[in-house]
Structures are given as C-alpha cells and as structure tokens.
Amino acid sequence: MSSQPFDIDLAAPAEPSPARQAWLAVVKFTREKPLGAAGAAIVIVMILAAVFADVIAPYNPLATDYGAMLGAPSAQHWLGSDEFGRDLLTRIIYGARTALLVGFTAAFIGATLGLVIGVASAYFGGLIDLIIQRIVDVFISFPLIILALAVVAALGTGVDRVILAILIPMVPRAARICRSGALAIREMPYVDAARAAGFRDRRIILRHMLPNVVAAYLIVLTSFLGQAILLEASLSFLGLGVQEPTPAWGLMLHGGASQYAESAPWMAIYPGVAISLAVFGFNLFGDSLRDALDPRLRTQ
C-alpha cells in the first residue's frame, strides 16, 4: 500500500493533540458553564498568587514599618497597612498560601478517607456497615465548627492541628455520600462477575468500585475545599486557628481589624473580600462540575 502513487497519510484527519483536546474541553466548559469558568478563573488566580507569592508580593509579609502604621491605601501600600505597618496586599497574597494549604490538605485527606471508608462500608455491608454507619451518625451530629473547635481545644492551635481539626468532621460526611454512591454500584452485574471470578475484596473495591464512585468523590472534594477555607478563616478569626505571625485571612480579621474598624476600615474589608472571593470561586466551580459530572446529584 505504501508503494501506491496516491498514498495518503492515514493519520491525516488526526486526533487533535492532547494539549488541543484539553483546550477544546476548556472552551466547551466555558461556553456551557460560564459561572463555572468564572469560578475556575478565580481559583487559578488564587493558586498562582499562592505559588508565586515571593515574586509578586511587593513587601515581606512579616516586615513591620512603624512609619506606615494603619496607613490608608496609597501608591506604596495599595490596600493599606495594618497596626504594625505590615502591607495588607502582601499579607493577603501570602494568606492565599495558608488558605490553599489548609483547604487542599484538609479537603483531600478528608474526602479520600471518607471515600475509602464509605466504599468499604457499602461493599462489606452487614454488621461492618451497621457499625461504621453508627459511628458516622455520631460524628455527623456535631455541627462542623463545634467539632473542629473541640478538636482544636484538645490538640492545640497552629497550621497542622487546624488541618486535622477541619478534616476530622469531614471524613464522616464524605463517607456517608460515597457509601450511598457505592451501594448502587455494589448491585451491578460486573461486581458480581468480579466476585464470581474469584477476585479478592481488595481488588474489587480498588479496581471495580472506586473508579465508579469518582464522580461523587470529586463533588464532595470540591465542595469541601470551599468549606475548609471558610472553616479555617472562622477558627483563625476566633484566635483558635492559625497563629501570628503567619499571614492568614481569618487571622487578619481577628483583633486589630475590629479594634481599628473606624480609623482603618481597610483592615477589616480586604481580608474578608479575599475569603469570600476564594470560597465563591471554589463553590461556583464545584457547582458546575457537579452539574457536568452527574445531573442527578444536582445543586441542593
């Protein structure tokens, strides 16, 4: 065939390259879900700010400047400065780092542990399921922040403990949702087939059931991201989360912000805008992702 004169390149109507395919998917998502794309844009800006904080931030987040104490927004300090003369814009950029670190770690570990527990609970059923579900019941009975505060009280404050305090209440919530997804899949013929073929429990759970609960898992994960950022901000605001001098949005609203609210309102305004915008972005993106992945699990 290659010797023929009109040898055509069989790859001519080529599959678009992976990069182009990804780009097309992005364009499609933007066209169909403008709100989701806006959310994704906010999230991307936030991630860039967090990663390149050292490069973009105009000042050192910890540098105090007593000449600029409670300074109003100006050409030097775009968003003003706080009671120690620290630049607010810089601290907000670095705050994105703290928020994302806490948010991603807590949401990822929380949702993943929940996924494993939920799927195992659904797969084994019977007594194991009953016991796991009763334990889940217990933990779900605590409002998120109440359990998080109790954990902080027991373990202390600081970034690592805050992550733990946030992820513990998330595990049972994720487990509940993933379990109900997995229950439906357990009844599928291919799971019976896998069992009949003599595969071990571990393999059936990991290879046959988990991939089919991924949609539910992703939805849980994205909704946890926003919640985790909000929870971290609340804990830090109460003085029971991230501690000074780490730049964190909630912490920036603790103490000084309300004390100087009248003379330096920028201290109270901008960190809150950052929190709201970040959570807003994650929620918008998560909502659209949920609609795209599974219409049955539509926005509550």
Added chain:
Amino acid sequence: MLHYLLKRILLMIPTILGVAVVIFVLMRMLPGDIVEMRLAGEGSYVQQETIDNERAKLGLDKPMLQQFTDYMWGLAHLDFGYSMWTGRPVTYEIGVRFGLSLQIAIMSTIIAVLLAIPLGTLAALKQDTWVDYGVRIFSIAGLATPSFWLGIMIILAFLVVFHWTPPMVYTPIWKDPWANLSQLIWPALATGYRYSAVATRMTRSAVLEVLREDYIRTARAKGLWQQLILRRHALKNAMLPVITVVGLEFAFLLGGLVVTEQVFNLNGIGKLFVDAVTQYDYTLVQALVMIVATVFIVSNFVVDVLYAWLDPRIRYR
C-alpha cells in the same frame, strides 16, 4: 409506622451515647487542665497541695473510668454538673444565655425563609435567564461570605455612614422590644443570609423538579391560571425538601452563632462555647456539645417522621 418509629427511636440512643463518649475523650486529651490554668494566674509558685485539693474538688483526681461513669450517670439524670470555671451549675450558665441565642436563631430562620422561598421560586421559573443567574450568584455568595465578616461590615457601615453602632448591652424583648430588635436584627441578618443561601438553592431545585411533573402539565393543559398552578400544585409539593433543609439547618445555627456572637459582642451560647473551650471548662463544653448534638439528632428524627407522614409515597422500612 409504629415499627418504623420504634426503630428510629432505638437508633437514636447509641448515637447520643456515642456523642457523649467522643466528647468525653476529646476533652481528656487536652494538655494541662483547668486547675493549672486558673492557679497559674494567681502567682508564680503554687504548692502541689493546693493543686491537688482543687483537683479533688472538681473530681479530676479520680480514675478516668470513674470520671466517665460519674459523667454518664449525671447525664442520665439530666444533671450536667457545675462549670469548672465559675462554679455555678452548667444549666444556670446555659439558661441565662439561651434566650438570646434562641431569639437570634429564630430571627435568622425567619429572614432565611422570607428570602429563600420567593427567590428560589423565581429562579426556578426563570431558569437559565439573567434572573436565575442573579439569584444563583446571590446565594452562592451567601455560602461564600463568612457571617463574621458580614457582621463586621454591617457594623462598619453603620459607623461610617450613620456614626451609630448597634447597642452593645442586651435588653430582653419583653422589656424594650425596640431596643432589643435594633440590637439583634443585625446578627440575625448576618447569620440569616448564609442560611437563606442553602434554602434558596433547595427551593430552586425542588421547584424545578416539581415543574417537570405530569400533574403540572395536566393543570396547564386544562387552562388553569398560572399563579394558581404555582401556588397550589407546584409550591405545595416543592416545600417538603425545603422544610427539611430549614429544619436541619436550624440545629446547626448554633455553629453559625459561635462566630457571629463574637463579632457583635453578644453573650450567648456561642460565645459561652468559645470561652469554655479556651478556659478548659470540660463540664461546660461537654454539656453544650451534648445539647447541640441531641437537638440535632432529635430534629433529624422529627424531620424524617414528618417527611414520612406528609408524603405518602415514602415507605417505612
């Protein structure tokens, strides 16, 4: 039905017991205890004897297991013990603050429902138009805005625009309703906005779902007035999930109040909880968590039963 009720009630018992165990264990993991905290404030050197005496008074010297049985025995008698910080009965500490928090909770709920039902219905009727997008952005923003920051912004707006701050001293509603409301409406708004966001989204999706039902098409086909279809056929059926969400969120309101009360400097249950956590007041934290969790478990049960009772399509198993 009776069988279902009985089963649900029986299932509540291990959950409540589990909550009691979890919170007991968590509180015992605290580094240091209240005696050290309190005595540390009094001077540089405290005799060991004094510490031991104080511990004995609070029952902290007993073995863990006995502390636990004492605690459970007390719970069974609805005896929550004494605050380790003030020495007053826990029920008293909670009782004086309960009214305030309950009032804010009720006001937030009213605000949330008044916002959510019209907005959610409107968004569903105008699905995928700018009205729908507007409502959705408003409600997603409500979920994103921390209620404590909204509170700060409300106070700030009053300060800057009117040079006025909401009164800081609590007046019970029966003494001076006007002073009471002008103080409490703001924290209720700050908490209610977030709460309304959850309910708006639920209303929207419930109405959307109902509008696709056959009986709505039938009603339309027989030429029924649009308003009547909406009110009598659609909304009535859509309200069930909305009531559920509102009911369940009510139990969680205390969580929202924890931060809002801090902003408005209100001495309610939420502030009491934060204080108790920072002061290692085990008994108070235990009692508060037990109450919140029990309220949640019971309201969950009530919502489920109501649901089954209101909607004959749901079967009891």
